[in-house]
Amino acid sequence: MSCCVLTAPLNIKQSERLAEKLKSLADPVRLRLLSIVATAHTGEVCACDFLGKLEKSQPTISHHPSQLVKAGILSRKQRGKWAWYRLADGLCDVREALGEGCC
């Protein structure tokens, strides 16, 4: 990538791409969801677990992980009738874009 906010002014395209990832992270429900997945011992979490841990309706619970998948923060795999989520590279990309390692 090598386009981080600390090395050079972002052009419009770069800023829009990064903003989209950040927007997917900038929600309390999705952050809690992300931290649940990121700290799972097995590295992955079944969608059914979210229902018990986040006090939201099922459509809402279904909506948020798909936003994170679309942004590349999580990845989704269907196993039988269960959906399993695990971390993707998107989070590292965001940290790098925000200047990880330059501070």
Place this chain on the structure above:
Amino acid sequence: MSCCVLTAPLNIKQSERLAEKLKSLADPVRLRLLSIVATAHTGEVCACDFLGKLEKSQPTISHHPSQLVKAGILSRKQRGKWAWYRLADGLCDVREALGEGCC
């Protein structure tokens, strides 16, 4: 802090605080603005410079830096009739909250 999304599930308060900072970053105009400030040789930028570099109206240009200041990403200092912006600690906080150094 020691509350990063990779070490333990966030509680509601933590997720709301982090989401607020991320929301302030999740906008293309503000990201370009941030990168302009972050890459300035002197470490600070006059608000008047934004008007030439971001194609937005003056009220909009004024709105965005104040959002970043409120979130602790930038700091603002008035010198005469000019407003000068420089980086604050908020950006490092965000990177740490996203798991900098744990990946």
Place this chain on the structure above:
DNA sequence: AGGTTGTGTCGATACTTGTCGATATAGGTC
């Protein structure tokens, strides 16, 4: 096949936010 269960999608609604024109404020100059 029929029933159950997990999960995504649709439609509606309420809330938030980015944007701009108009106006206000505050510092500088004459």
Place this chain on the structure above:
DNA sequence: GACCTATATCGACAAGTATCGACACAACCT
């Protein structure tokens, strides 16, 4: 004082989005 200039604020509108109830679909079980 009167004027100009740099920023912030206000009011309004448009666009986006978080949420939910209702429904659809697909995988399992008997």
